[in-house]
Amino acid sequence: MPTASDQKLWTRTRQAVYAEITQTAMDLFLERGFEATTIDDIAAAAGISRRSFFRYFGTKEDIVLGDLAAQGELIRKELEARPAAEDAWTALLNALRHAPRLGQDDATMLKISKMLYRTPSLRARSIEKHLHWQALLTPEIRRRLGVALNDEHDLRADAIVACMLTCLDVAGEAWTRSDGRQSLEDLVVSAVTAVRGSAPDA
Amino acid sequence: MPTASDQKLWTRTRQAVYAEITQTAMDLFLERGFEATTIDDIAAAAGISRRSFFRYFGTKEDIVLGDLAAQGELIRKELEARPAAEDAWTALLNALRHAPRLGQDDATMLKISKMLYRTPSLRARSIEKHLHWQALLTPEIRRRLGVALNDEHDLRADAIVACMLTCLDVAGEAWTRSDGRQSLEDLVVSAVTAVRGSAPDA
DNA sequence: CGACTGTCTGGCACTCAGTGCCAGCCAGTC
DNA sequence: GACTGGCTGGCACTGAGTGCCAGACAGTCG
Structure with a gap:
């Protein structure tokens, strides 16, 4: 297990290459669009072979969405610490609020968001990631609702978590549409309020 | 415009071919799995060329999900007639309840559902279709909420519609997990109740 | 009847994503 | 200096999806 941050040379090199591919690819995506950029383009620009690219990323979409998987874990930890x-909604909302956002400045984030919401394959993948988050967060919500562990048929926790993430998605889209003028946090609260009929606790 | 149901010979032939491809492909999917069935397999079994297949279906997923697009329209009509x-939730729920389900017997539907929830590409596409439904249903909900037409930033209707469809999805998954033992309708109501904190009107 | 038009069809060649396989390179180890 | 193990590039392959073209054929008009 890795105690020191700089482990083997191997590992460090690998991380450096990973970061460079990401950066290079993102530049290309933002410049000429996601779908118009082929993997050959990325590999050539990053100075690696096509084959090696697929040893770092399983799919082209993973370059954009790779971080989301890791972020799911962070949200889960945050949720368990609430x-x-x-109550379930408040805990989820606060967990999402406090989970550290990894990444870029706002202007770049906005560009990435626009690309994400406009590109069907990216949108689909991002929803898949949300499904993954859903699986991660549901057990803790079940615990909070007092659902018995052996009760397979209680879908309350699933519904609450899924709708919370849907609200996040709707808010994200509105945030993108508004060119980032409204705060994402406020938009999420608005969405949840609209759905539940009343505002959650701060 | 087509007044009589049996228009030109062209049209009728085309519909027949469409139906036959669907049936043939579905049989293959249920027999050996969605991903394990190639388009060449389908084309060969249906007695058409690979190229012609793509004149009937844009993607392999469309064979399974093709009807969903049409169903969105039916739900919209049903919603407008409520x-x-x-209120918004009740109207949506009733619209979903009363929209005619096109298709198969229950046992087949269950098999298709299982395939759908297990196959990532199918799941992703079905959620995309839900996004399409969302766009169709939101205007009517905005109207019911009294949102001004020029108010671009009110995301309440979007949130409500999106969460309703999410509940439908969660309920569908639970229905599949329970092997169809619980009624889908009851499950949707359970999900909505869990999310809203109280049961909607019948 | 024959010419014409529009739509469907199959076949070919192509792009692009993603995978399996293999041979070579090179850091770290004994 | 030989050995191991993870990484690399290159090659060939499958499978989805598209563009193009030539031929078949129903329906129409003269």
């Missing part, structure tokens, strides 16, 4: 007094 | 007294 005080027991918070 | 009495004005019903």
Whole structure:
């Protein structure tokens, strides 16, 4: 297990290459569009072979969405750390709020978001990632609702988590449409309020 | 414009071929799995060329999900016909409830559902279709909420519609997991109740 | 009847994503 | 200096999806 941050040379090199592919590819995506950029383009620009590219990323979409998988874990940890007094919705909302956003400045994030919401294959993949988050977060919500572990048929937790993430998605789209003028946090709260009929606790 | 149901010979032939491809492909999917069935297999079994297949279906997923696009329209019509007294959630729920389900017997539907929830590419496409439904249904919900037409930034209707469809999805998954033992309708109501904190009107 | 038009069809060649296989390179180890 | 193990590039392949073209054929007009 890796105790020191700089482990083997191998590992460090690999991380450096990973970061460079990401950066190079993102530049190309933002310049000429996601679909118009082929993997050959990326590999050539990054100075690696096509074959090696696929050893770093399983799909082209993973370049853009790779971080989302890791972020799911962060949200789960954050959710489990929320005080027991918070109800399911409040705990979820606060977990999303406090989970560290990894990445870029706002202007770049906005560009990436626009690309994400406009490109069908990216949108589909991002929703798949949300499904993954859903699976990660549901157990903790089940625990908070007091659902018995052996109760396979209680879908309340699934519904709540899924709708929370849907609200996040709707808010994200609105944020993108507004060119980032409204805060994403406020938009998520608006969405949740609209759905639940009343505002959640701060 | 087509007034009689049996228009030109062209049209009728085309519909017949369409139906036959669908049936043939479905048989193959249920027999050996979606991903394990190639388009060449389908074309060969249906007695058409590979190239012609793509004149009937844009993608392999469309064979399974083709009807969903048409169903969105039916739901929209149903929604617009709901009495004005019903609030947004109730109207949506009733619209989904009353929209005619086109297709197969229950046992086949269950098999298709299982395939759908297990195959990533199919799941992703079906969620894309839900996004399309969302776009269709949101205007009517905006109208019911009294949102001004020029108000671009009100995301309440989007949130409500999106979460309703998410509930449908969660319920569909639970229905599949339960091997169809619980009624889909009850499951949707359970999901909505869990999310909203109280049961909607019947 | 024959010419014409529009739509469907199959076949070919192509792009692009993604995978399996193999041979070579090179850091770290004994 | 030989050995191991992870990484690399190159090659060939499958499978989805598209563009193009030539031929078949129903329906129409003269």
